[in-house]
Amino acid sequence: MELSAKYNPTEIEGKWYAYWMAHQLFHSEPDEREPYTIVIPPPNVTGVLHMGHMLNNTIQDVLVRRARMQGKNACWVPGTDHASIATEAKVVAKLANEGIHKADLTREQFLEYAWEWTRKHGGIILEQLKKLGASCDWDRMNFTMNEAYSRSVIRVFVDLFNKGKIYRGVRMVNWDPKALTAVSDEEVIHKEELGRLYYIRYKIKQPQNPPAPEGGTPCDYCVVATTRPETIMGDTAVAIHPHDPKNAHLRGKTVIVPLINREVPIIEDEYIDIEFGTGCLKVTPAHDANDYLLGEKHRLEVIDIFNNDGTLNEKAQIYVGQERFAVREQIVKDLEAVGLLEKVESYLHKVGFSERTDVAIEPKLSMQWFVKMGELAEPALAAVMDDEVLLYPAKFKNTYRHWMTTIKDWCISRQLWWGHRIPAWYLPDGRFVVAEDSAEALKLAKAMTKNKSLAITDLQQDNDCLDTWFSSWLWPIAVFDPDVPGSGEEVDPNIDLQYYYPTSDLVTAPEILFFWVARMLMAGYEWAGGYPFKNVYLTGIVRDHLGRKMSKQLGNSPDPIALMDQYGADGVRMGMLLTSPAGNDLPFDEALCEQGRNFCNKIWNAFRLVNGWQADDTKEQPAHSAKAGEWFKHLLRKTVIEMNDDFDKYRLSEALMKIYKLFWNDFCAWYLEIVKPPSGQAIDGTTHATARLFFDYLLRLLHPFMPFISEEIWQHLQPRQPGESLMMQPQPYADCFDEDCLAHFEMIQQAIASVRTIRQTKNIPYREPLELYVKGEADETLFPLLQKMANLSAIRPGGPDGSRNVVSFLIGTTEFFVPLGAMLNVEEERRKLLADLEYQQQFVAAVKQKLCNERFILHAPEQVVAFERKKQADGEARIKAIEEQLAALQ
RNA sequence: GGGAGCUUAGCUCAGCUGGUUUAGAGCAUCUGCCUUACAAGCAGAGGGUCAUAGGUUCGAAUCCUAUAGCUCCCACCA
Numbered sequence: 001m002e003l004s005a006k007y008n009p010t011e012i013e014g015k016w017y018a019y020w021m022a023h024q025l026f027h028s029e030p031d032e033r034e035p036y037t038i039v040i041p042p043p044n045v046t047g048v049l050h051m052g053h054m055l056n057n058t059i060q061d062v063l064v065r066r067a068r069m070q071g072k073n074a075c076w077v078p079g080t081d082h083a084s085i086a087t088e089a090k091v092v093a094k095l096a097n098e099g100i101h102k103a104d105l106t107r108e109q110f111l112e113y114a115w116e117w118t119r120k121h122g123g124i125i126l127e128q129l130k131k132l133g134a135s136c137d138w139d140r141m142n143f144t145m146n147e148a149y150s151r152s153v154i155r156v157f158v159d160l161f162n163k164g165k166i167y168r169g170v171r172m173v174n175w176d177p178k179a180l181t182a183v184s185d186e187e188v189i190h191k192e193e194l195g196r197l198y199y200i201r202y203k204i205k206q207p208q209n210p211p212a213p214e215g216g217t218p219c220d221y222c223v224v225a226t227t228r229p230e231t232i233m234g235d236t237a238v239a240i241h242p243h244d245p246k247n248a249h250l251r252g253k254t255v256i257v258p259l260i261n262r263e264v265p266i267i268e269d270e271y272i273d274i275e276f277g278t279g280c281l282k283v284t285p286a287h288d289a290n291d292y293l294l295g296e297k298h299r300l301e302v303i304d305i306f307n308n309d310g311t312l313n314e315k316a317q318i319y320v321g322q323e324r325f326a327v328r329e330q331i332v333k334d335l336e337a338v339g340l341l342e343k344v345e346s347y348l349h350k351v352g353f354s355e356r357t358d359v360a361i362e363p364k365l366s367m368q369w370f371v372k373m374g375e376l377a378e379p380a381l382a383a384v385m386d387d388e389v390l391l392y393p394a395k396f397k398n399t400y401r402h403w404m405t406t407i408k409d410w411c412i413s414r415q416l417w418w419g420h421r422i423p424a425w426y427l428p429d430g431r432f433v434v435a436e437d438s439a440e441a442l443k444l445a446k447a448m449t450k451n452k453s454l455a456i457t458d459l460q461q462d463n464d465c466l467d468t469w470f471s472s473w474l475w476p477i478a479v480f481d482p483d484v485p486g487s488g489e490e491v492d493p494n495i496d497l498q499y500y501y502p503t504s505d506l507v508t509a510p511e512i513l514f515f516w517v518a519r520m521l522m523a524g525y526e527w528a529g530g531y532p533f534k535n536v537y538l539t540g541i542v543r544d545h546l547g548r549k550m551s552k553q554l555g556n557s558p559d560p561i562a563l564m565d566q567y568g569a570d571g572v573r574m575g576m577l578l579t580s581p582a583g584n585d586l587p588f589d590e591a592l593c594e595q596g597r598n599f600c601n602k603i604w605n606a607f608r609l610v611n612g613w614q615a616d617d618t619k620e621q622p623a624h625s626a627k628a629g630e631w632f633k634h635l636l637r638k639t640v641i642e643m644n645d646d647f648d649k650y651r652l653s654e655a656l657m658k659i660y661k662l663f664w665n666d667f668c669a670w671y672l673e674i675v676k677p678p679s680g681q682a683i684d685g686t687t688h689a690t691a692r693l694f695f696d697y698l699l700r701l702l703h704p705f706m707p708f709i710s711e712e713i714w715q716h717l718q719p720r721q722p723g724e725s726l727m728m729q730p731q732p733y734a735d736c737f738d739e740d741c742l743a744h745f746e747m748i749q750q751a752i753a754s755v756r757t758i759r760q761t762k763n764i765p766y767r768e769p770l771e772l773y774v775k776g777e778a779d780e781t782l783f784p785l786l787q788k789m790a791n792l793s794a795i796r797p798g799g800p801d802g803s804r805n806v807v808s809f810l811i812g813t814t815e816f817f818v819p820l821g822a823m824l825n826v827e828e829e830r831r832k833l834l835a836d837l838e839y840q841q842q843f844v845a846a847v848k849q850k851l852c853n854e855r856f857i858l859h860a861p862e863q864v865v866a867f868e869r870k871k872q873a874d875g876e877a878r879i880k881a882i883e884e885q886l887a888a889l890q
Numbered sequence: 891g892g893g894a895g896c897u898u899a900g901c902u903c904a905g906c907u908g909g910u911u912u913a914g915a916g917c918a919u920c921u922g923c924c925u926u927a928c929a930a931g932c933a934g935a936g937g938g939u940c941a942u943a944g945g946u947u948c949g950a951a952u953c954c955u956a957u958a959g960c961u962c963c964c965a966c967c968a
Binding site: 003005006007190197224225226227228239271272273275276277280281282283284288289290291293349350363395396398399402403406510511513541545547578579584585586587589591592594595597598599600601602604605606607608609610611612649651653654657660661668669672673676679680753756757759760761763766767812839842843846847850853854855856857858859860861863864867868870871872874875 | 961964
């Protein structure tokens with residue numbers, strides 16, 4: 001078989017993915033094995049793969065593949081999220097491009113367009129995941145708007161409502177004037193903005209003949225500082241602090257709102273910051289959350305001057321129909337014209353923006369649905385604080401606690417059509433019923449009104465949809481059993497849910513810790529009797545090399561598909577994993593993918609070498625090959641133990657680095673080079689079998705990280721049955737290794753490197769054999785190996801007698817000499833030895849100083865003192881050796 | 891404004907309960923090699939006052955305090 005000198009991933013990756021699928025290797029059914037479950041964080045149904053997904057799903061695939069190879073029944077459930085705001089926004093934009101406006105469509109017509117869009121774009125992202133190698137159980141594919149899933153969402157709403165945990169109320173919400181919907185606090189991004197602070201004069205309504213304040217002049221105005229002058233038409237009071245001396249004269253007065261000349265009272269409240277601006281606050285209860293609270297407290301009128309789209313309505317009296325920011329510009333000019341603008345200052349402040357549409361959020365009063373969070377949050381908080389559920393890295397526990405203890409009620413209604421419609425039906429008299437469907441609603445309505453003639457057409461279902469997270473918080477439950485919460489009448493408990501729940505690991509981004517992770521925990525305790533996952537691995541954010549978050553807007557995100565085409569999926573997977581410890585940001589660099597690709601090529605060529613060997617069973621195994629095999633066996637064991645430890649701590653990049661070095665440095669550069677037979681000769685049967693065995697183990701260790709190339713080579717390594725796959729082979733096991741064996745070998749490696757250095761500095765080609773003398777401790781059984789790798793004609797014990805033309809080096813306290821004859825540069829050698837001598841003398845001096853310190857001898861543990869003594873003795877031995885060598889140079 | 895975290899080689903990071911020969915890795919760099927598995931390679935080498943200043947200790951990259959710089963999260967100062 002001819003194998004190309006370059007590894008070509010594109011030919012191979014598609015082939016093996018199809019093979020795994022054809023043999024149902026990703027599919028899981030409950031059985032007697034221990035389950036290992038991951039539910040995918042469902043990407044937006046119409047989204048495309050970005051670098052964050054690449055990282056996230058690579059990590060999940062590594063964990064799932066490894067669990068599978070550990071004999072667990074691994075199940076990775078894929079699926080998508082309907083993402084109500086994001087998807088609806090895309091559909092609205094697409095329709096607008098075609099000249100169709102949402103407002104002109106009926107709900108049914110719009111939903112038809114949305115479904116069409118979903119069918120067209122939905123699942124693109126899943127095909128991309130397949131290219132990455134994701135070993136999801138595609139038979140378990142789910143979607144948050146599937147019929148069954150939707151039923152579950154509705155049932156949960158009804159259940160919470162019946163438990164009194166859902167209520168309807170007028171609240172100040174974050175209004176997105178572009179998407180025309182309320183959004184949750186978590187969907188508001190606060191950005192710092194350089195705005196302006198406008199000082200506006202409100203005329204004080206004076207009684208006839210106003211008395212002048214003591215020691216001052218009569219004051220016609222009170223000055224109010226605001227960043228939002230366009231809201232003054234909604235003002236219903238001006239507030240001062242009760243103990244503010246400079247505004248005390250305003251007490252009990254009324255002032256006139258500029259331009260519209262409405263008379264409003266001065267109120268007093270301790271909320272006011274005396275130091276800010278003039279100490280006077282204009283109160284606009286309809287358009288500011290704080291003002292709303294003030295308004296409630298002081299029973300102020302609420303005047304809502306905005307339309308839903310951010311334009312002003314007739315209640316504003318002026319600027320009606322104009323956009324809020326245009327009005328801000330205009331009103332400033334108009335105030336100035338009538339002399340009511342005192343001054344304008346630059347002012348740095350935070351403004352809330354909608355995460356989805358990036359427009360400034362408008363605080364707005366409206367009727368919305370809320371979930372009471374207090375009771376739901378309790379078990380979810382305890383789970384994390386008591387380590388029942390573990391966060392990786394644990395530092396997120398603090399943030400989590402902070403959020404969960406200051407949690408506010410969750411506004412779950414969205415003024416959207418794409419999503420789960422709120423199952424509330426309004427009666428003609430304004431009352432409402434909550435039910436799973438319209439028939440049930442009618443029954444309830446009849447009972448409520450005691451009106452038997454009530455018809456379904458008399459009921460009007462709520463027009464709003466539920467927040468996307470109100471469906472995705474059920475994800476780990478509903479993908480296994482959409483009948484939770486049940487009616488309580490079920491006879492057969494759901495087998496899948498019993499077997500797969502709770503899931504093992506959840507891999508997701510820290511930015512949705514509260515959106516999603518916390519709420520899944522709440523749902524788990526509320527409806528599934530316990531936590532939904534044991535471990536939460538929080539990934540970092542993928543950034544470009546300038547440290548910026550990768551985003552579409554910046555255009556700094558590489559196209560994942562193009563990357564995989566260029567470097568292979570395995571190469572990109574390795575690139576993603578190389579620098580991504582849990583919770584750390586990932587500074588992405590294509591060079592990392594290149595490194596991954598190069599590694600694939602290395603693996604490929606190692607295989608080409610081993611594959612090309614002709615085995616001769618009659619040939620005896622050379623001593624160096626036997627010793628190398630022994631060494632590598634122990635090194636392999638050590639690495640397996642270390643990798644297991646890394647995996648236990650979710651240190652995936654370190655585990656990968658260990659197998660990378662084991663394969664490249666130890667297996668290729670050392671083991672294969674040692675056992676490689678001279679060109680054209682056959683290899684002995686024992687070594688041939690051992691090398692293949694090692695290769696097999698290495699492929700198993702590599703497989704979770706690089707599934708494609710490992711499968712390809714494993715299939716070539718020996719004949720396999722149809723349907724056989726590396727992904728189902730057990731991981732290598734080890735619990736101990738021989739440390740001495742590794743240490744002895746390492747010393748020989750250093751000796752070999754030292755001889756090579758001598759060759760390079762002295763310009764002695766490798767072909768020219770050298771002699772070596774060894775004085776001191778060394779494992780002689782490794783000398784044949786040393787001889788082969790350093791190309792030595794002989795290795796002799798002791799020092800070379802009387803010869804001056806010798807170059808030497810030290811490893812530990814063992815001296816090595818290489819006679820060089822005329823090639824030796826005595827002066828250069830002396831310089832080197834003198835430098836070394838000085839270093840050793842300083843070293844010994846430092847150790848001695850430590851040992852002379854009585855308090856050190858007294859306080860330090862015996863072992864540490866003994867170790868320092870050995871350091872001194874070794875150092876002195878080395879000094880003696882160097883001095884002898886210097887003497888020999890004379 | 892409150893909270894959390896970070897600062898170790900040119901870059902990205904390990905370094906766990908203070909001591910393991912005067913700090914490790916990968917990448918990058920430099921030098922020499924087209925040696926019949928691989929130049930996407932081989933061999934070798936160089937590179938760090940562990941952010942700064944104090945303190946605790948026989949002993950500090952590691953523990954404590956302060957300072958500086960960076961990052962993230964939360965929060966209604968108009």
